[in-house]
Amino acid sequence: xxxxxxxxxxxxxxxxxxxxxxxxxxxxxxxxxxxxxxxxxxxxxxxxxxxxxxxxxxxxxxxxxxxxxxxxxxxxxxxxxxxxxxxxxxxxxxxxxxxxxxxxxxxxxxxxxxxxxxxxxxxxxxxxxxxxxxxxxxxxxxxxxxxxxxxxxxxxxxxxxxxxxxxxxxxxxxxxxxxxxxxxxxxxxxxxxxxxxxxxxxxxxxxxxxxxxxxxxxxxxxxxxx
Numbered sequence: 656x657x658x659x660x661x662x663x664x665x666x667x668x669x670x671x672x673x674x675x676x677x678x679x680x681x682x683x684x685x686x687x688x689x690x691x692x693x694x695x696x697x698x699x700x701x702x703x704x705x706x707x708x709x710x711x712x713x714x715x716x717x718x719x720x721x722x723x724x725x726x727x728x729x730x731x732x733x734x735x736x737x738x739x740x741x742x743x744x745x746x747x748x749x750x751x752x753x754x755x756x757x758x759x760x761x762x763x764x765x766x767x768x769x770x771x772x773x774x775x776x777x778x779x780x781x782x783x784x785x786x787x788x789x790x791x792x793x794x795x796x797x798x799x800x801x802x803x804x805x806x807x808x809x810x811x812x813x814x815x816x817x818x819x820x821x822x823x824x825x826x827x828x829x830x831x832x833x834x835x836x837x838x839x840x841x842x843x844x845x846x847x848x849x850x851x852x853x854x855x856x857x858x859x860x861x862x863x864x865x866x867x868x869x870x871x872x873x874x875x876x877x878x879x880x881x
Contacts, residue, residue: 716742720750725778730763730770786858787865795855795862802848802855809841818845 714722719740727739737747751771754760759778760771786795815821822842825835 716740716746717750720747721754724751724754724760724771725773727773730765730772732768732770736771783854783858783861784865786854787862790858792859792862795859799852799855799859802852806845806848809845813838813841818842818849821845 720736720742723736723739727736733744733748733751736751737744740747751760755762755771759774761774763770763772790798809821810816813821813824815824818841821838824830825838830838
């Protein structure tokens with residue numbers, strides 16, 4: 656497997672890939688039918704308590720609430736968020752209202768129940784803005800070239816065109832366990848590459864506009880302090 660990219664380059668966060676996938680799956684995620692209370696209770700019972708206890712030891716309550724709030728795909732209640740984050744209802748509600756004020760969550764009225772939904776579009780654009788802030792235009796272009804080169808090597812190695820075709824090859828009974836493991840790893844990297852490529856292309860398309868806005872803001876601040 657090839658050496659993976661320039662370590663100085665700030666790759667998109669995994670959550671940004673999730674935002675992009677979620678937005679692609681639905682043109683209007685806010686029209687999704689909100690789960691009933693019984694469905695939410697079922698979802699709560701299916702969560703892994705061991706995993707919750709593990710991250711409860713490494714993250715603060717508010718960090719856990721924010722982590723949960725950035726990743727669910729359907730409108731959820733404070734009760735559900737509290738259960739998933741393993742935090743007190745009062746703490747969860749307070750943090751959720753803060754996230755609403757910050758524009759990171761949207762409040763959705765569903766009958767007599769209030770639920771909340773991440774603003775994925777806002778979060779996605781914030782990640783694109785971070786890509787622009789932390790990487791030069793040339794670094795973004797170089798990373799696009801590196802992604803293309805890696806995908807082309809996989810296409811040549813496995814004589815396929817897409818990661819979906821590689822995934823289908825996993826059913827080949829002649830593959831050894833090591834070969835299966837390697838192909839699964841390649842599929843994971845390939846999918847990440849495709850999502851990162853989309854994000855980087857968005858960043859390049861908006862690079863000049865973001866730079867101009869940033870320079871304008873700096874000029875205004877300089878004049879205000881001079």
